[in-house]
Amino acid sequence: MQNSLRGRVHKYGKNIDTDVIIPGKYCNIIDPAELGKHAMEGLDPEYTAKMKPGDFIVADTNFGCGSSREVAPLAIRASGTSAVIAKSFARIFYRNALNIGLPIFESVEAVEAVENGDELEIDPAGGVIRNLTKNQTYSAAAFPPFMQSLIDAGGLQPYVEKRLAERA
Amino acid sequence: MTLTEKILARHAGLDTVEPGQIINAKVDLVLANELSAAVAIGVMRQIKGADRVFDADRIALVEDHFVPAKDAQSAKIAKIMKDFAVEQKIKHFFDVGRGGIEHVVLPEEGLIAPGELIVGGDSHTCTYGAFGAFATGMGSTDIAAAFVLGEVWLKVPASIKLIYSGKPGEMIFAKDIMLKTVGTLGIDGATYRAIEYHGSTVDELSITGRITMANMAIEAGAKNGIFHADAKTIAYVTERTDREFIVEKADPDARYEQVIEIDIGSMEPQVACPHTPDNVHPISEVTREEILLDQVFIGSCTNGYIEDLREVARILDGKKIDPRLRVIVNPGSQKVWMQAAEEGILKTLAGAGCAVNTPGCGACFGGHMGTLGDGERCLSTTNRNYVGRMGSPKAEVYLASPATCAASALTGRITDPRVAVPVGA
Numbered sequence: 001m002q003n004s005l006r007g008r009v010h011k012y013g014k015n016i017d018t019d020v021i022i023p024g025k026y027c028n029i030i031d032p033a034e035l036g037k038h039a040m041e042g043l044d045p046e047y048t049a050k051m052k053p054g055d056f057i058v059a060d061t062n063f064g065c066g067s068s069r070e071v072a073p074l075a076i077r078a079s080g081t082s083a084v085i086a087k088s089f090a091r092i093f094y095r096n097a098l099n100i101g102l103p104i105f106e107s108v109e110a111v112e113a114v115e116n117g118d119e120l121e122i123d124p125a126g127g128v129i130r131n132l133t134k135n136q137t138y139s140a141a142a143f144p145p146f147m148q149s150l151i152d153a154g155g156l157q158p159y160v161e162k163r164l165a166e167r168a
Numbered sequence: 169m170t171l172t173e174k175i176l177a178r179h180a181g182l183d184t185v186e187p188g189q190i191i192n193a194k195v196d197l198v199l200a201n202e203l204s205a206a207v208a209i210g211v212m213r214q215i216k217g218a219d220r221v222f223d224a225d226r227i228a229l230v231e232d233h234f235v236p237a238k239d240a241q242s243a244k245i246a247k248i249m250k251d252f253a254v255e256q257k258i259k260h261f262f263d264v265g266r267g268g269i270e271h272v273v274l275p276e277e278g279l280i281a282p283g284e285l286i287v288g289g290d291s292h293t294c295t296y297g298a299f300g301a302f303a304t305g306m307g308s309t310d311i312a313a314a315f316v317l318g319e320v321w322l323k324v325p326a327s328i329k330l331i332y333s334g335k336p337g338e339m340i341f342a343k344d345i346m347l348k349t350v351g352t353l354g355i356d357g358a359t360y361r362a363i364e365y366h367g368s369t370v371d372e373l374s375i376t377g378r379i380t381m382a383n384m385a386i387e388a389g390a391k392n393g394i395f396h397a398d399a400k401t402i403a404y405v406t407e408r409t410d411r412e413f414i415v416e417k418a419d420p421d422a423r424y425e426q427v428i429e430i431d432i433g434s435m436e437p438q439v440a441c442p443h444t445p446d447n448v449h450p451i452s453e454v455t456r457e458e459i460l461l462d463q464v465f466i467g468s469c470t471n472g473y474i475e476d477l478r479e480v481a482r483i484l485d486g487k488k489i490d491p492r493l494r495v496i497v498n499p500g501s502q503k504v505w506m507q508a509a510e511e512g513i514l515k516t517l518a519g520a521g522c523a524v525n526t527p528g529c530g531a532c533f534g535g536h537m538g539t540l541g542d543g544e545r546c547l548s549t550t551n552r553n554y555v556g557r558m559g560s561p562k563a564e565v566y567l568a569s570p571a572t573c574a575a576s577a578l579t580g581r582i583t584d585p586r587v588a589v590p591v592g593a
Contacts, residue, residue, distance in 0.1 A: 015355050015356065015444065017552075017554045017555075019533070019534070019552070019554040019555070019556055019557050020554065020555055020556060020561075023534060023556050023561075024533035024534035024535050024556075024557070025534055025535065025539075025559075027203050027233070027234075027533070027535070028203065028233075028234050028239075028241045028242045028244075028245050028535075029241065030206050030207055030210065030245065042554075042555060042556040042561055043555070061356060062355065062356040062359065062389065065355060065356065065389060066291065066386075066552065066554060067290075067291050067533070068204065068288075068289055068290055068291040068293075068305040068306055068307050069203065069204070069307070070204070070207055070307035070308040070309060071203075071207065073307075074207075088356070088359070090356070090359060090389060091359060091360050091389070091391055092291060092305055092306060092307060095306065095307060095310060096306075096307035096308075096309065096310075099307060099309035099310060100307075100309060144190075144323075146190045146321070155309075156309050156310065156313055157211065157214065157215055157309070159313075160215050160218070160312075160313045160316060160317060161215060161216050161217060161218075163317055163319075164215075164216075164217045164218060164316065164317070165217065168217070
């Protein structure tokens with residue numbers, strides 16, 4: 001069971017693509033710590049300087065559109081960002097985030113209500129997002145049952161190991 | 169069932185599937201390039217009990233993004249993939265000089281056939297929908313799972329049916345049709361959906377034209393984009409492989425979430441303006457203001473084919489590009505490069521002042537061999553023009569057909585190819 005997540009909001013707009021999350025020139029890097037230094041650099045070069053571990057990226061619709069590069073969620077996670085909250089996610093990014101264990105939450109009401117700098121606390125299991133600055137509570141969409149079972153199992157890797165064991 | 173649903177059902181061993189259903193599907197081919205493979209191989213090494221890939225003949229590994237290696241870090245990831253290919257005895261491994269851009273190489277080598285299911289560690293894997301296959305892009309962890317299991321979990325997408333009618337006018341190409349489509353659907357208009365291409369206009373398109381259109385399905389957020397295989401498809405595929413394949417067809421009563429009709433008859437050449445591929449305008453709107461260029465790029469998995477280079481060479485033949493800009497051309501693969509050499513195209517392009525590079529993806533995604541500096545403006549045949557896509561976040565990228573790019577190369581500004589190159593000239 002994951003502990004609750006707590007941090008401040010860094011709010012961005014619609015259609016945040018994987019090229020601005022981690023520009024192409026860094027895609028030959030496989031060391032997560034090095035990738036983390038460049039998270040969001042194409043959109044906001046100050047992001048890693050101003051964020052503190054635990055902080056959240058909040059964005060509008062279609063977060064993570066574009067490339068299949070898994071280094072995009074890896075960079076966000078390695079920067080110390082604890083989760084991404086958006087109205088919706090692009091499909092490859094959504095899969096990648098679940099696979100590598102970057103918590104993501106879909107919540108139109110949270111995105112509408114929160115402002116840059118608000119402090120949030122999220123209970124990942126219940127999908128409850130509390131805004132400590134505004135004293136409000138929002139709920140995130142529940143994951144479809146199959147995705148939730150992958151998350152509960154600890155990601156795709158244990159799932160693959162189970163499938164392999166079934167065949168043995 | 170739609171064409172996508174039919175292919176997915178068969179690969180999942182089911183009689184029928186419905187949109188939203190989660191299935192386990194067997195894959196016919198798993199693709200990775202050195203970026204996605206380096207991460208996927210690292211993941212695979214951590215999976216207990218996963219020492220071997222599921223089938224060394226059903227994996228394709230292509231060195232194409234940072235090659236020839238631009239620095240030690242790029243060489244490192246290329247070597248990770250090459251060493252893995254040797255260790256696992258991967259049959260379809262393509263190093264530089266023998267391959268090119270993954271999505272150009274795989275069809276050329278006969279590795280794609282109708283009715284097949286292909287997953288790849290690259291978002292433009294949807295390109296193979298041009299051949300009546302289901303093909304979709306995934307991240308490295310999913311690719312690692314496919315490497316060892318030979319299957320993937322998939323959510324069955326609802327389908328959007330696009331019906332194209334009308335005969336394209338002079339200087340109107342598949343790229344213009346697809347830019348118009350992305351502009352119509354919007355950058356997230358097909359998210360989690362399959363796009364099924366129909367209509368007399370696309371029936372008349374060449375295989376290359378269909379590749380250009382399927383390739384950019386992801387630019388509207390789609391999971392896959394798919395054409396029905398016809399005689400042209402079957403001729404292309406059977407020239408390159410003797411593997412058996414199953415041609416599927418959508419049922420007459422297939423259910424579509426949306427049906428959109430697009431008339432191409434009076435359409436102008438299209439241009440996607442910065443900084444998103446759905447910011448699409450007819451060229452007469454774009455050229456109302458003079459848009460001076462610093463670079464023209466011709467290549468990529470969208471438009472790096474022999475047909476594209478022929479069109480560019482036809483327009484540039486015997487002329488010189490504008491002296492204030494540079495033109496970079498990357499043939500899509502080694503075979504395209506050789507064909508272009510045999511036909512004299514490379515000489516024509518070089519003679520006009522173009523730099524002709526080795527095949528690869530570098531320039532398209534801001535890797536190397538064509539990146540842009542602050543304040544530079546590029547007209548490109550590629551598929552994306554996000555902020556910083558081709559280098560500096562302070563650069564601007566416009567997307568257009570090879571013909572529009574060639575016409576613009578002659579004038580140094582975005583130019584309507586119908587004006588620059590009158591019919592019969």
